[in-house]
Amino acid sequence: xxxxxxxxxxxxxxxMNEICSKPWIAAVSSxxxxxxxxxxxGSVIYFYNVFHxxxxxxxxxxxxxxxxxxxxxxxxxxxxxxxxMEKLNxxxxxxxxxxxxxAVFMMFIIPGTDEAGNMVxxxxxLGATGIAVGIVAGxxxxxxxxxxxxxxVLEDSTSIPDFVVGWINYILPTLIxxxxxxxxxxxxxxxxxxxxxxxxxxxxxxxxTMPGFILxxxxxxxxxxxxxxxxxFGAVTTPIFLAGIQENINMVAQGLPAxxxxxxxxxxxxxxxxxxxxxxxxxxxxxMCFSKSKQLKTLGRIFIGPSIFNxxxxxxxxxxxxxxxxxxxxxxLNSIVGPAIVYIVMSLGWLNIPATLNQVGQVPVPVSTVMIxxxxxxxxxxxVLFVVYFAIxxxxxxxxxxxxxxxxxxxxxxxxx
Numbered sequence: 458x459x460x461x462x463x464x465x466x467x468x469x470x471x472x473m474n475e476i477c478s479k480p481w482i483a484a485v486s487s488x489x490x491x492x493x494x495x496x497x498x499g500s501v502i503y504f505y506n507v508f509h510x511x512x513x514x515x516x517x518x519x520x521x522x523x524x525x526x527x528x529x530x531x532x533x534x535x536x537x538x539x540x541x542m543e544k545l546n547x548x549x550x551x552x553x554x555x556x557x558x559x560a561v562f563m564m565f566i567i568p569g570t571d572e573a574g575n576m577v578x579x580x581x582x583l584g585a586t587g588i589a590v591g592i593v594a595g596x597x598x599x600x601x602x603x604x605x606x607x608x609x610v611l612e613d614s615t616s617i618p619d620f621v622v623g624w625i626n627y628i629l630p631t632l633i634x635x636x637x638x639x640x641x642x643x644x645x646x647x648x649x650x651x652x653x654x655x656x657x658x659x660x661x662x663x664x665x666t667m668p669g670f671i672l673x674x675x676x677x678x679x680x681x682x683x684x685x686x687x688x689x690f691g692a693v694t695t696p697i698f699l700a701g702i703q704e705n706i707n708m709v710a711q712g713l714p715a716x717x718x719x720x721x722x723x724x725x726x727x728x729x730x731x732x733x734x735x736x737x738x739x740x741x742x743x744x745m746c747f748s749k750s751k752q753l754k755t756l757g758r759i760f761i762g763p764s765i766f767n768x769x770x771x772x773x774x775x776x777x778x779x780x781x782x783x784x785x786x787x788x789x790l791n792s793i794v795g796p797a798i799v800y801i802v803m804s805l806g807w808l809n810i811p812a813t814l815n816q817v818g819q820v821p822v823p824v825s826t827v828m829i830x831x832x833x834x835x836x837x838x839x840x841v842l843f844v845v846y847f848a849i850x851x852x853x854x855x856x857x858x859x860x861x862x863x864x865x866x867x868x869x870x871x872x873x874x
Contacts, residue, residue: 473680473683473685474685477685480541480544480545481541481544481596482692483540483544484537484540484541484543484544484545484599485537485540485592485596485692486691486692487540487544488533488536488537488540488592488595488692489691489692489695490691491536491540492529492532492533492536493816495525495526495528495529495532496525496526496529496699496814496816497816497817498521498522498525498526499521499522499525499526499527499529499814500526500814500815500816500817501817502518502519502521502522502525502526503522503813503814503815504813504815504817504828505518506518506519506813507813507831522814526584526585526814527583527584528583528584529583529584529585529588529591529699530562530566530582530583530584530585530586530587530588530590530591531559531562531563531583531591532591533588533591533592533595534555534558534559534561534562534590534591534592534594534595534598535555535556535558535559535595536555536595537558537591537592537594537595537596537599538554538555538556538557538558538559538594538595538598538599538602539551539552539554539555539558540595541554541595541596541599541602541603542554542555542599542602542603545599545603547602547603547606549606549623549626550602550606550630553602553627553630553631554598554599554602555595557598557602557630557631557634557635558594558595558597558598558599559594560635560638561594561597561598561634561635561638562587562590562591562594562595563578564635564638564639564641564642564649565590565593565594565638565642565649565650565653566578566579566582566583566587566590566649566650567642567648567649567650582650584703585696585699585700585702585703586654586700586703586704587650588695588696588699588700589653589654589657589696589700590649590650590653590654592692592696593649593653597634597638598634601630601633601634601637602630602634605626605629605630605633606630610622610625610626610629611625611626657696660693660697661696661697661700661701664694664697664701664719665701665716665717665718665719667797667800667801667804669719670718670719670796670800671792671793671796671797671800673694673697673719673724673796674724674730674792674793674795674796675789675792675793675796676690677690677691677694677735678735678736678788678789678791678792679789679792681735681736681773681779682736682773682778682779682780682785682788682789683779683780683785684774684779684780694719694721695721697719698719698720698721698722698724699721701717701718701719701720702717702720702721702722702811702812702813702814703814704716704717705717705720705810705811705812706812706813706814708812709812714810715809715810715811715812716810717810718799718800718803718804718810720811721816722811722813722814722815722816722829723799723803723810723811723829724796725767725816725818726811726815726816726817726818726820726825726829727811727822727825727826727829727830727835728767728818728820728821728822728823728825728826728839729795729799729822729826729835729838729839729842730792730795730796730799731767731818732767732795732822732839732842732843732846733764733765733767733769733772734764734767734768734769734770734772734773735769735792736769736773736778736788736789736791736792737788737791737792737795737842737846738764738769738772738773738778738788739764739765739767739822739843739846740843740846740847740849740850741772741776741778741784741787741850741854742757742760742761742764742769742772743757743761743847744757744847744850744851744854745757745758745760745772745776745854746758746761748858748861749858749862750858750861750862750865751865752861752865753776753858753861756772756775756776759771759775760772760775760776765821766819766820766821767818767819767820767821767822767825768819781857783853783854783856783857783860784853784854784857786853787849787850787853787854790849791846791849791850794845794849795842795845795846798838798841798842798845799838799842802838807834807838808830808832808834808835808838809830809831809832809834810830811829811830813829813831815828815829822839822843823835823836823839823840826838826839
């Protein structure tokens with residue numbers, strides 16, 4: 458174990474942090490964080506609609522969701538283009554690349570035309586279903602702008618005014634990017650939207666299986682336990698989760714049952730998998746609150762407030778769990794056992810699969826569980842999972858506590874002259 462932990466801390470973690478810092482990967486990861494406000498805006502409206510369904514006299518706020526979460530793919534195309542330019546250190550193209558990425562995205566979703574010649578866009582292609590296409594559009598545009606920037610066109614010219622050089626260096630990469638997009642979609646008849654979904658569908662399909670769902674929960678927990686931002690893996694899971702919840706919403710609207718378990722609502726918002734935070738650390742926090750170790754008891758009582766609201770950065774770095782082999786292992790086990798139980802329970806119909814967009818993950822369990830699943834059985838399963846997590850944490854915690862007690866005893870022992 459000691460050799461393994463040494464390898465993790467000296468080889469694996471630094472290598473992963475190096476990968477996270479690569480401009481292209483960092484740009485996509487950062488983009489996922491920047492679209493959260495639009496997702497949360499839609500979440501608020503979907504939550505409001507629960508009350509609206511019982512109180513029809515309340516105003517209809519659906520348009521707010523339509524122009525926030527409903528445009529998430531288009532918004533993401535802009536953000537990816539902008540973030541790529543920022544991470545690649547091309548400040549001159551920050552805004553322009555983002556705008557062109559939006560135009561490329563519109564090409565990729567191939568709008569139709571009605572009899573009057575008006576552009577007709579399928580709303581579903583602008584929403585969560587097209588989020589992978591938004592990423593592709595942003596990366597496609599960014600690659601071209603990045604390559605063009607290396608040509609340094611007219612940068613050393615003394616005969617042409619700077620503002621004219623600026624216009625030329627805006628226009629040329631825009632023409633090249635949109636021209637290539639036109640060739641692909643109009644003359645080659647490529648439906649980029651369908652192609653991207655076809656490529657992406659095996660991954661999305663696997664994520665909706667039990668092994669895939671467990672991996673979606675386990676991998677970011679492992680990364681987090683080594684102090685590596687789980688947002689790196691969020692670039693993979695966010696499109697899957699958003700497409701999954703959108704399909705659930707559509708199916709329920711048609712009177713059909715929701716079937717996609719791998720959604721952010723299941724993993725995060727319902728707080729069954731992430732009870733107290735990623736790795737289900739609420740039970741660990743409760744154990745700390747009643748520890749025989751003064752240090753652990755004090756820290757536990759300081760951390761319990763955030764833990765109740767599923768915020769576990771304090772306990773992860775303060776206990777610490779990060780790079781602590783005695784606490785990393787149970788965290789990993791919880792990230793396998795918890796998702797497995799949740800998947801089985803939902804697939805057997807013992808708990809409703811979430812079918813509303815809501816990514817406000819700081820609502821305490823089991824309130825969040827009932828709110829997201831709209832199923833009172835969520836209380837029962839929240840209790841069951843807490844007991845399971847508690848049982849997994851307990852033996853490892855007691856060994857950790859014993860070490861702390863020994864350290865405290867040594868510190869309090871009278872010094873010998």
